[in-house]
Amino acid sequence: MSTLTDPPKEQFRLSMLLYDTRYRSATIQVIAMFGFMLLAAWLINNTLSNLAAQDKAFDFGFFTESAGYDINQRLLDYTSRDSHLRAALMGLLNTLVVAVLGCITATILGVVIGVLRLSSNWLIARLMTIYVEMFRNVPVLLWIVFVMAILIETLPAPRAFRGENPEATMSLADSVAVTNRGVYIPEPLFTRSLGDVHLFGTSSLRFDVSLDLMVILAVLGLSLWGAHRVTLRANRIQEATGERPRTWHTRTGIIVVPTLLVLTALGFHLGYPELKGFNFQGGTHLRNSLIALWLALSLYTAAFIAEIVRAGIMAISKGQTEAAAALGLRSNRIMRLVVLPQALRVIIPPLISNYLNLTKNSSLAIAVGYMDITGTLGGITMNQTGRELECVLLLMLVYLAISLSISAVMNWYNEAVKLKER
Amino acid sequence: MSGTHSHTVAFVRDTMLPQQEPPASEVGAIGWARHNLFSNWFNAILTLASLAAIYFVLAAVIPWILSPTWDGTSLSNCRETLAAAGHGDAHGACWGVIKERWLQLIFGFYPSHLYWRPIAAFVLLGVALAPVLFSDKVPSKLLIFSVLYPFIFPWLLWGGTIWLPIAALAGFVIGGVLFKLLAEQVSTLVGIIVAVAAAVVWWLFLAAPVAAALDAILPIGIEAVESRKFGGFMLSVTIGVVAIACSLPIGIVLALGRQSDLMIVKYICVGFIEFIRGVPLITLLFVASTLLNIFMPPGTNFDIILRVLIMVTLFAAAYMAEVVRGGLAALPRGQYEGADSLGLDYWQAQRLIIMPQALKISIPGIVSTFIGVFKDTTLVSIIGLLDPLGLSNAIRADANWNGIVWELYGFIALMFFVFCFSMSRYSMYLERKLQTGHR
Numbered sequence A: 001m002s003t004l005t006d007p008p009k010e011q012f013r014l015s016m017l018l019y020d021t022r023y024r025s026a027t028i029q030v031i032a033m034f035g036f037m038l039l040a041a042w043l044i045n046n047t048l049s050n051l052a053a054q055d056k057a058f059d060f061g062f063f064t065e066s067a068g069y070d071i072n073q074r075l076l077d078y079t080s081r082d083s084h085l086r087a088a089l090m091g092l093l094n095t096l097v098v099a100v101l102g103c104i105t106a107t108i109l110g111v112v113i114g115v116l117r118l119s120s121n122w123l124i125a126r127l128m129t130i131y132v133e134m135f136r137n138v139p140v141l142l143w144i145v146f147v148m149a150i151l152i153e154t155l156p157a158p159r160a161f162r163g164e165n166p167e168a169t170m171s172l173a174d175s176v177a178v179t180n181r182g183v184y185i186p187e188p189l190f191t192r193s194l195g196d197v198h199l200f201g202t203s204s205l206r207f208d209v210s211l212d213l214m215v216i217l218a219v220l221g222l223s224l225w226g227a228h229r230v231t232l233r234a235n236r237i238q239e240a241t242g243e244r245p246r247t248w249h250t251r252t253g254i255i256v257v258p259t260l261l262v263l264t265a266l267g268f269h270l271g272y273p274e275l276k277g278f279n280f281q282g283g284t285h286l287r288n289s290l291i292a293l294w295l296a297l298s299l300y301t302a303a304f305i306a307e308i309v310r311a312g313i314m315a316i317s318k319g320q321t322e323a324a325a326a327l328g329l330r331s332n333r334i335m336r337l338v339v340l341p342q343a344l345r346v347i348i349p350p351l352i353s354n355y356l357n358l359t360k361n362s363s364l365a366i367a368v369g370y371m372d373i374t375g376t377l378g379g380i381t382m383n384q385t386g387r388e389l390e391c392v393l394l395l396m397l398v399y400l401a402i403s404l405s406i407s408a409v410m411n412w413y414n415e416a417v418k419l420k421e422r
Numbered sequence B: 001m002s003g004t005h006s007h008t009v010a011f012v013r014d015t016m017l018p019q020q021e022p023p024a025s026e027v028g029a030i031g032w033a034r035h036n037l038f039s040n041w042f043n044a045i046l047t048l049a050s051l052a053a054i055y056f057v058l059a060a061v062i063p064w065i066l067s068p069t070w071d072g073t074s075l076s077n078c079r080e081t082l083a084a085a086g087h088g089d090a091h092g093a094c095w096g097v098i099k100e101r102w103l104q105l106i107f108g109f110y111p112s113h114l115y116w117r118p119i120a121a122f123v124l125l126g127v128a129l130a131p132v133l134f135s136d137k138v139p140s141k142l143l144i145f146s147v148l149y150p151f152i153f154p155w156l157l158w159g160g161t162i163w164l165p166i167a168a169l170a171g172f173v174i175g176g177v178l179f180k181l182l183a184e185q186v187s188t189l190v191g192i193i194v195a196v197a198a199a200v201v202w203w204l205f206l207a208a209p210v211a212a213a214l215d216a217i218l219p220i221g222i223e224a225v226e227s228r229k230f231g232g233f234m235l236s237v238t239i240g241v242v243a244i245a246c247s248l249p250i251g252i253v254l255a256l257g258r259q260s261d262l263m264i265v266k267y268i269c270v271g272f273i274e275f276i277r278g279v280p281l282i283t284l285l286f287v288a289s290t291l292l293n294i295f296m297p298p299g300t301n302f303d304i305i306l307r308v309l310i311m312v313t314l315f316a317a318a319y320m321a322e323v324v325r326g327g328l329a330a331l332p333r334g335q336y337e338g339a340d341s342l343g344l345d346y347w348q349a350q351r352l353i354i355m356p357q358a359l360k361i362s363i364p365g366i367v368s369t370f371i372g373v374f375k376d377t378t379l380v381s382i383i384g385l386l387d388p389l390g391l392s393n394a395i396r397a398d399a400n401w402n403g404i405v406w407e408l409y410g411f412i413a414l415m416f417f418v419f420c421f422s423m424s425r426y427s428m429y430l431e432r433k434l435q436t437g438h439r
Helices: A021-053 A084-117 A122-136 A140-154 A211-241 A248-266 A288-314 A318-326 A331-367 A373-385 A388-417 B002-008 B028-036 B041-065 B075-084 B096-107 B116-133 B140-158 B163-185 B188-217 B232-259 B263-278 B281-295 B304-330 B333-341 B346-361 B363-383 B388-396 B406-434
Strands: A177-179 A182-185 A187-190 A196-199 A207-210 A268-271 A274-276 A279-281 A284-287
Touching: A021 B188, A021 B263, A021 B281, A084 A122, A084 A288, A084 A331, A084 A373, A084 A388, A122 A288, A122 B041, A122 B406, A140 A288, A140 A331, A140 B363, A140 B388, A140 B406, A182 A288, A207 A211, A211 A248, A248 A268, A284 A288, A288 A331, A318 A331, A331 A373, A331 A388, A331 B281, A331 B363, A373 A388, A373 B281, A388 B263, A388 B281, B075 B096, B096 B232, B096 B388, B096 B406, B116 B140, B116 B232, B140 B163, B140 B232, B163 B188, B232 B263, B232 B304, B232 B363, B232 B388, B263 B304, B281 B304, B281 B363, B304 B346, B304 B363, B333 B346, B346 B363, B363 B388, B363 B406, B388 B406
Parallel strands: none
Antiparallel strands: A177 A182, A182 A284, A187 A268, A196 A207, A274 A279
C-alpha cells in the first residue's frame, strides 16, 4: 500500500549555518553581536582598570562642589561660589543663545545671498559668488579668530569715549556704545515691576521667571490670536462676496495697542549705558567673544545656506516662473508666492543639517573665550576637577540631545510643508 | 485671397534691405552693461552701490598689501620702513614675518635638515594619487605604488626603522592570503572572519615584537622625528590626507551596514553614525587628548597625533557613510535586481555594479566632506597641536612679531583657500569626466 508522505524532512546540518542563506544571516548577526560585545567589554574593562589605577571612581559628585570660577557672559545669576552644575547650566544657556541667534541671522543672510547670486545683475551675482567661495573655503575657526581680531583691533577703547572732544561717540542717539570690549546696548527696565518668580529655590537649577515678561508675552499672544481671527473673518467675507475688506489697520491696532498699554502700565523704560570710570555701566553688555562667535558663525553658515537656497530655486522649473509671469505677477511676488514655497521643500532637509552644523560649530567658542558649555563643562570644570571621563561624556550627551531635538523639530516642520502625495 | 491682398496692400517691396548693424546701445560693452548692470532702476542702484563698496574695500586693502616691508625683521622695523616710504604709521602690512617664518608655517618645528622627507612624502603622494585621480592619463600599473604608499608615507614622515611599516603591511598580506585560501576551500564568510581575526591578532600581539627582532638583526632605518616636532601645513595635510584616505573605505562599509537587512549590524552602524554626527569634532578631540589612553590597556601611551588621526578618521567616516548612503539610495532598484539576476553574490554585486554608480553619484558630497575634514584640521590647535593657527599664536609670542595679526591670518586663510578651492574645482572636473548621461 502506497501512502502519500511528506517529502523527507531536511536534516539540519551544521554547514547550513554557512551556506544556507536562511541561516547565514543569523550567523553573521550573532558573530557581529559577539564581536561588538567583545569590543565593548574590552573598552569598559580597560577603562575600569585604568580608573582604578588612578584611584578615581566614576561619579558625578563633583557637580555639587563649588566651581570657583567666574562666567562673564551669562543669562541667569551666577557667582563663583555656585556649583559646577550651575556653571554647566550657564554654559548650556550660552551655547543655546549663540545657536539661536546664529541660526536666525545665517538664514536671513543665506536666503538673501542665495537669491542675489541668481540675480540678473552681473556684478551682484559675481560679488555673491566671491562671498560664497571665500567663506566656504576657509576654516570656520579662522573666521572666528579673525572676526575677534577685527573687533579688538579696530574698535575704539572705552576711554576713547571720555573727555570734552571724545575720539569716539555712541551711535543711535547715544544709546549704543561700540567698544573693543564689546557692545553696550540699552536694557529694558520696569518702574512698576511685578517682580520675579523664583523656581527651584536656591538649588543649582534655580531659575527666575520675570512676571513682567510673562504678562507682556501673554498679552502679545492674545493680540496675535485676535489679529488672526480678523484675517479669518476677512477670508470668509472674501469668499462670500468676492471683496476683501481692508484689515491691516485693525490688525495693527489689535496687536500694538494692548501691548503698549501693558508696557505703560508696567512703567517700561530703557536703561542706557553710561561711561563711568574706566568702563561703561548699565545697559546690556554683549561681549566681543559673543559677537565674534555669532557674527563668524552666521557669515560662514550663510555661505552654505546661500548655496542650498540657490540649488532649491534652480530646482524649480522655469515654467513655474513663466506661468506666474503670464498671470501678471511682479517679480518679487513670483519669488515670494510661487518659487520659494516650492523651493522650500528642496531647501529644508539640508537646511536642518546646517543648523546642526552651526550649533556644533558653536563649540569653537573656546577659541575666543566665550563661556559656552564646552568652555565651562569641557574646559574649566574638566581641568579643575580632573574628571575627564564624566565631563566629556556629559558634554557629548548634551550636544547629542541638542542635535536630536533640532532635527526632530525641523523634520516635523519638513513633514508639514512637503508635497502631500498619495 | 490674392485679390483682397492686392487691394489692401498698396506697395510691396521687391528687394531685400541689406542687413544692418544692431543699434550701438544694444551691442558691445554698452549693450552688455545695459542688459546686465542697468536693466532697471533697482539694478542700477545695486550696481552703483556695489561699485562703491568694491572701491572702498580695494582702496583700503591694496595699499595695505603693497607695502614694501618684505625685508622687515620685526614689527617696529616694519613701521620704520613704512614711515620712511611715506605710508601712514599703521597702514601697511608687515610681510617680513611671512618671509622669516614661512618655512615654520609649513613644516612646524620639523628638523630643517630633514625637510626633504615631508617634501618627498607629498610629491610621492601626488604620484600615488595620480592613477586614482587621472585614471585616463596615467598608466594603471602605478596603482601598485598607490597601494604601497600608505606604508611609505608614515615611514617618511616619522622615520625610524623600516621594519615597522613592513610588519604593518604583513598583517594585510596574512589576512589576504588566509582569505583567499579559505574562501576557495570553505566559504567566503569563514574566510572573512578568520582573515580579520588573524590580521588583528598579528597587529595587536605579534607585529611589534617581530619588527623589533628584525630591527635587532638587520637595522635599516632613517632618523626618527618625534610627533611634537610636527606642525604647520604639513600637520594639516597629514591629518587631512590620512583621515580622507581611511574614512572612505570605513564610510563605505558603514553605509553598506546601514543599508543591510541584518538588524543587529544595521543598528550598530546607525548608532555609530548618529552618535558621531551628533557631537562636535572638538569633543572627539577632547577624547583623543584626554580619554583615549583610558580606553586602552593600562600602560599604553600612544602618540597624540596618532590619537587625533584615529578620532578625525572616525569623525570623517560617519559623514562619508551618510554621503555614500545617499548615493546608494539614489540607485534605481533595477540595478540591484539586475545584479541578482546575473547570479552575482552580494560582494560581487557591490563591487561591480552598485558601488561604481553610487560613488559616482556621490562625488560632490564626497569632495565636500574632504574639504570639510581638511578645514576641520585647524581644530587641533585647540588641543595644543601646532597647526598653522596654533603656530600663528606661537609666532606672535616672539617679541619681534608681537602684535602681528592680519598678515598671519591672511596668509593662512589664503593657503587654505587655495587647497580647498582647487579640491572643489577638481570635483567638478571629475563629475564632468564621469558624466555618462547624454544631455
